[in-house]
Amino acid sequence: MEPPDPRRLAVFAASGVAVVAGTFLLTGFTPRWVVVAIAQTVLLALPDAVLASGIQGLGSTAQPLLVVGSAGLAVALFGGLALLATRFGRGAGRERAETVFLVGAVQAFAAFLLTITPAAAVVGGLFGGAAVALGGRAATGPVDRADRRGLLRSTGVAAVALGAAGAGPLVRAVRAATGSEDEAATPEPDPLARRLLETAAARSFSLSGAEPLVSESFYVVDKNAADPDVDADEWTLSVTGAVREEATFDLAELRERAAEHRFETLRCVGDPRNGRKTDTALWTGVPVAPLLEEAGVDPDGCCVMLRAADDYYEEFPLSALEDGFLAWGMNGRPLPKGHGAPVRALVPGHWGEINVKWLTEIEVLEEEATGYWEERGWHGTGPVSTVAKLHHVEPRDDGTVSVGGHAYAGTRGVSAVQVSTDGGDTWTDAELTERLPGPTPADAAPDDSAVGAGEAADAWRGWRHEYEATDTHEVVVRAVEADGTVQPSAETDPYPSGASGWVAETVRP
Numbered sequence: 001m002e003p004p005d006p007r008r009l010a011v012f013a014a015s016g017v018a019v020v021a022g023t024f025l026l027t028g029f030t031p032r033w034v035v036v037a038i039a040q041t042v043l044l045a046l047p048d049a050v051l052a053s054g055i056q057g058l059g060s061t062a063q064p065l066l067v068v069g070s071a072g073l074a075v076a077l078f079g080g081l082a083l084l085a086t087r088f089g090r091g092a093g094r095e096r097a098e099t100v101f102l103v104g105a106v107q108a109f110a111a112f113l114l115t116i117t118p119a120a121a122v123v124g125g126l127f128g129g130a131a132v133a134l135g136g137r138a139a140t141g142p143v144d145r146a147d148r149r150g151l152l153r154s155t156g157v158a159a160v161a162l163g164a165a166g167a168g169p170l171v172r173a174v175r176a177a178t179g180s181e182d183e184a185a186t187p188e189p190d191p192l193a194r195r196l197l198e199t200a201a202a203r204s205f206s207l208s209g210a211e212p213l214v215s216e217s218f219y220v221v222d223k224n225a226a227d228p229d230v231d232a233d234e235w236t237l238s239v240t241g242a243v244r245e246e247a248t249f250d251l252a253e254l255r256e257r258a259a260e261h262r263f264e265t266l267r268c269v270g271d272p273r274n275g276r277k278t279d280t281a282l283w284t285g286v287p288v289a290p291l292l293e294e295a296g297v298d299p300d301g302c303c304v305m306l307r308a309a310d311d312y313y314e315e316f317p318l319s320a321l322e323d324g325f326l327a328w329g330m331n332g333r334p335l336p337k338g339h340g341a342p343v344r345a346l347v348p349g350h351w352g353e354i355n356v357k358w359l360t361e362i363e364v365l366e367e368e369a370t371g372y373w374e375e376r377g378w379h380g381t382g383p384v385s386t387v388a389k390l391h392h393v394e395p396r397d398d399g400t401v402s403v404g405g406h407a408y409a410g411t412r413g414v415s416a417v418q419v420s421t422d423g424g425d426t427w428t429d430a431e432l433t434e435r436l437p438g439p440t441p442a443d444a445a446p447d448d449s450a451v452g453a454g455e456a457a458d459a460w461r462g463w464r465h466e467y468e469a470t471d472t473h474e475v476v477v478r479a480v481e482a483d484g485t486v487q488p489s490a491e492t493d494p495y496p497s498g499a500s501g502w503v504a505e506t507v508r509p
């Protein structure tokens with residue numbers, strides 16, 4: 001076998017690019033795109049590294065890197081297949097047309113194996129084959145270093161495929177990969193939600209470095225390289241397993257029920273002690289309990305398995321789901337895709353991972369089972385641990401220091417945040433934000449005086465404190481739960497059961 005010359009290689013690379021771009025035409029940035037399928041495979045091969053770093057899912061930096069790397073792997077894969085197929089074709093003395101057909105067929109077959117998406121696989125194979133067909137002698141003929149035109153034509157095919165894949169979808173893909181949602185395209189919050197959000201804004205402390213009571217940038221954690229693509233019109237939720245009669249609900253049926261707005265905080269079990277994977281939103285949806293009742297859920301059932309469109313599954317006690325909520329709205333807008341559209345579960349007071357996004361099934365179990373992250377060593381299905389975050393530290397010229405952040409204790413509630421400015425010897429109560437409002441019926445009149453009343457059962461509180469200091473010192477913060485329990489000081493890492501301990505920081509005025 002002669003070593004392939006650079007021009008020939010370039011033709012095969014162009015063919016690989018043509019397949020990657022051609023398949024994207026039909027799939028967009030979804031799990032059905034060959035690049036995402038490869039990224040997902042890479043992720044499966046990485047669990048040990050992921051566990052060692054104590055993270056769940058990918059960070060916002062790793063995500064685009066993984067996608068770009070996987071695109072490179074995809075080009076190499078489909079280009080390599082084109083090279084092998086032409087070598088085989090020539091070796092077997094095939095006609096040029098037969099060899100080109102073989103290239104496209106092998107590429108389409110590989111794309112199909114990766115994604116089980118026939119139409120995209122065929123289009124990919126057509127583009128990939130075309131790039132080789134137009135590559136002239138550089139591709140299928142005997143070795144010829146002079147076939148510059150063939151290379152130009154192949155590159156042209158790749159460029160056409162890339163162009164067709166289009167600036168629009170690519171921009172959206174980059175946005176999806178970086179987690180920034182297209183806010184402008186979504187409708188404005190309805191007046192009731194707006195009123196509740198205004199209430200939350202009015203109760204927030206405005207501190208540099210710390211989120212307001214409703215997070216401006218809500219963290220995203222999941223196991224996926226790309227969000228699953230769920231059509232809201234075709235979406236259904238089934239209640240199965242240990243039930244009197246299995247029941248299935250579609251979105252219209254859920255929306256006909258008495259919906260409500262609820263402020264609720266989520267915290268990822270992978271959130272570091274002073275991390276940023278704790279956030280709060282106003283969610284819109286319906287309680288789960290009536291659905292369970294209608295299906296005749298066996299009250300003796302020990303537990304449930306929630307399943308999702310991304311093949312995610314998490315198991316936890318049935319009792320926790322009884323206060324659960326099914327949300328299709330977030331901050332007065334449709335639930336964004338990245339947060340689980342069309343419908344996600346919210347389980348008050350429990351770690352984020354059982355707040356299953358893209359929910360499709362509630363299976364009632366008679367025996368315990370193991371969820372996705374638990375199979376990877378995490379213990380993240382229980383109640384959250386209590387935490388006080390120190391996200392705002394501002395030494396000022398006048399000798400005062402301003403500190404602040406949030407505290408969250410799940411449904412146990414936060415009654416105080418205590419600050420020590422001498423490394424933990426003495427403690428002072430910080431100022432706390434008023435609690436966020438309790439659940440509000442979605443059909444309440446926005447100007448009703450009851451709107452904003454009550455207290456959210458599972459939401460963080462903001463805190464702030466100001467003091468005088470001129471020397472370097474250590475600030476320590478801890479939360480106190482509603483029943484007076486002081487947050488434990490013992491420090492643990494996020495992996496496997498969630499971070500705990502007091503947050504401390506050295507301040508140099």
Ligand SMILES: Nc1nc2c(c(=O)[nH]1)N[C@H]1C(S)=C(S)[C@@H](COP(=O)(O)O)O[C@H]1N2
Nearest residue numbers: 219220221222223268308312352353356357
């Ligand atoms: N279907 C599905 N749901 C999921 C996950 C997932 O990978 N797939 N990740 C879970 C984890 S680990 C967390 S912390 C929360 C995060 O929700 P958010 O991305 O809306 O912040 O979603 C949970 N729900």
Ligand SMILES: [Mo]
Nearest residue numbers: 268269352353
């Ligand atoms: Mo998580």
